[in-house]
Amino acid sequence: MDINEAKKQLMELQSKMSAYMHAMELIYYDEATSAPKKTAKNREHALAILSSEFYQLSTGKETIEMLEFLDDRKEELNQKEKRMVFLLLKDIRQMQKIPMDEYIAYRSLLAGAYDLWRSAKENNDFEAFRPTLEKIFETNIRFAGYCAPEKDPYDYWLDQYEDGLNKEICDAFFATLRARIVPLLEKIKAAPQVDDSCLFGNFPEDKQAKLSSFLMNQMGIDPGHCVLGTTEHPFTTSIGSHEDVRITTRYDESNFSFSMFSVIHEGGHALYDMASDEDLAYTTLDGGVSMGIHESQSRFYENLLARSKAFTSFILPTVKELLGEGNPALANASAEDFYKAINKVEPSLIRTEADEVTYALHVMIRYELEKKAMAGELAVKDFPAEWNRLYKEYLGIDVPDDKHGVLQDSHWSGGSIGYFPSYALGSAYGAQFLKKMKETVDVDSDLSKGDFSRINTWNKEKIWRYGSLYTPEEVLERVLEEPFDAGNFADYLEKKYTEIYRLTN
């Protein structure tokens, strides 16, 4: 084989892979947004075949020969080619270890799992989802054993979502947060509480949808390349390349802040995914590098920017104009009232509605539960009881039913076990990014005018445009120019909430 021919084949392979991904991602997106409800079997049929074709394409003999040929000639590859070969071989060497029939069976299982989870949640019926959830956990443990027999299964999956992550790092990371968040939360609980009644009322979906459009426009999201759908659980997905990104939200007519911040959160993911350099399209480097870095962007926009005093002051007049009719307290709210309401801290049942302070505790609960289950120390049938016990222990609240408990998140139905910690990591990365950004960008001044252009440019130049070219570790090094330290996040929380709740030391 000739090196130039092999390089050409490398690009053709990725181009083909992206077409299959386009099809499969669209089938999943369609399932969540538009498809008739009784069509799971039909989707499973198509996905089983397409994923089998994808598997054969990406792990076939010719593909492996080409990639190993290039891997043996790293010195003749540019930086991007080197990274492509590394990532493709990493995936292939893992996929090779999974028997094809098991891989196909797993894709089929997942194809039907979202619908099952959704209806189980609707009907508050954990038992209806349990057998599928058991199979998903069993399969993830088995696949980890195939792919990395030397590793602990949960370590294997944590590393899948965040390169280099494992239980040891997570344990230390969460310990740092716990040591500072728990005392902060105790002080907040003891202080006079914030009144957030202005967020509740009667806010018609079409008015909230107008706020969504306004926010997306303000954030600099090009509607020609990104549209918003509605789903039970908000998410972001790219269809084929960074040219086509979809975000979704859910409207709660009694509480507009849920969709408001979910749109900003998914918008952060979308900005990251959409901004890969043009030449990364249809390659494995297109789009964000890891879940941790991804969540650092989504939670950066959602919390560090959009829950700031500067941005809440900017957005309040628009919120009042669109939604003020839904509640007189909102129509009359001062900037200070609104800022405090948006940042009210209160132990609650639902992770996606949690404030910045308690959020990490919601994540820790999922982490503890997954850790036990992946170690074989907790059966799926015992998830509801363990979930409820942990909510009592960490947050001091009683879970009334599984709909508001163990069934609330869609992640497991998609096979994502080990994903949750990246939310907390992302928050912590983001706090340190913001500190760095403020060295050169007057973030608060820009946000007070609703102007994201300099913020987006900073993120684009430092992070987004490289897609998956750099590892998460390299991204952190390049951006921060100092080691990552979760203490920055704790500092941020302490400063912000000491002021909001007028806490004393």
Add this chain to the structure above:
Amino acid sequence: MDINEAKKQLMELQSKMSAYMHAMELIYYDEATSAPKKTAKNREHALAILSSEFYQLSTGKETIEMLEFLDDRKEELNQKEKRMVFLLLKDIRQMQKIPMDEYIAYRSLLAGAYDLWRSAKENNDFEAFRPTLEKIFETNIRFAGYCAPEKDPYDYWLDQYEDGLNKEICDAFFATLRARIVPLLEKIKAAPQVDDSCLFGNFPEDKQAKLSSFLMNQMGIDPGHCVLGTTEHPFTTSIGSHEDVRITTRYDESNFSFSMFSVIHEGGHALYDMASDEDLAYTTLDGGVSMGIHESQSRFYENLLARSKAFTSFILPTVKELLGEGNPALANASAEDFYKAINKVEPSLIRTEADEVTYALHVMIRYELEKKAMAGELAVKDFPAEWNRLYKEYLGIDVPDDKHGVLQDSHWSGGSIGYFPSYALGSAYGAQFLKKMKETVDVDSDLSKGDFSRINTWNKEKIWRYGSLYTPEEVLERVLEEPFDAGNFADYLEKKYTEIYRLTN
């Protein structure tokens, strides 16, 4: 090769083909319903690869060997297998004649054409669509030359949408209709006109959407397998198999009858597509057999059933309840007023809004135009002028702009040249089906109660369940038990409109 092995491969081939079709159909559906507007290039990339894979799969050496092996052993095949082999070989023998690069280029061209057409129509800018439309006509002529060099190119394409159709048959068919419709139309024009003002007013989209749901439910369309979307031009598509069918409509807030009858029309297509026998799923026999038979079903529901006195009487109270606020004339309309308004005859600009009497003339105009263009006697650049001339000649009206003229239909943007005649054929088939159905089903009595169950059962048992097992000719023979005669349609029109307009002979 062993016969049983070959039969197994036959089923596997079709199963795989259906997965690629699933992906491609969903990409087209998504383009029309949800995709961000500037993503055409991204879709073209995926479609080029998927269609190339589909092409290789369905025309590959192994596939052809297997099919020819089975074709040589017809006596060992059952009826379904025989028909599958025939249809697959027919397609392959045609596709084989098209050079693969040209086939891929054509699929790419079509992938971007819908967006181009849509924006050209929005902007009333024929020139923006002209170069693409020229390429589509050129390619269709060239492909006809590859596939059937012995045939006239337009005859080739007419036959693609309706087995056995050609210009000679069309000319005779349209001559029959013209000979009876034109005098009928003249009499109607001379008679006192119908007042249809009750159909116009202010009808909010969400109220119209409720009417759509009511109609779909009444028609017996299972929402678990068929959902309604909104698009510029209504259509029906199956995603992968008859298990998942999508229909679309467009809401005009000043005129509810447009979406009302488009939902019933597309609902007719959907009922047909959804009712294939279970064992036809993931085979080439799944879904309706031809465009003519398909339109016979859609126009059967839209016109022969839903515009009848019986059904309009049934639906009026629901229409009043949902939409009566939009116009006092509607709120106060009698069953007779509403029936007449719904059936008002008037030469008009838009085919999809045309009444039953003038509809065939709209089709004839497209037929005449396509016939000339496919014969090389009319250049695409001259379409607008010729279109406008024909509308003046056939319908006596002036076309104000291309948006309401030559740009109104999406068909050509999808490569469908030769499709239009099947609408008129479908109407004519339908009239004769209704005559036959009335021999055993009390259609009017059922419709006056909004009950489609016996009507659907009749259609299912006689037509739908067989999918594409029988040729259109066989379907007609089996259902009618006498030769097809366009005169039945003319009889139907004369009888109905003589009564509505109180015409005398």
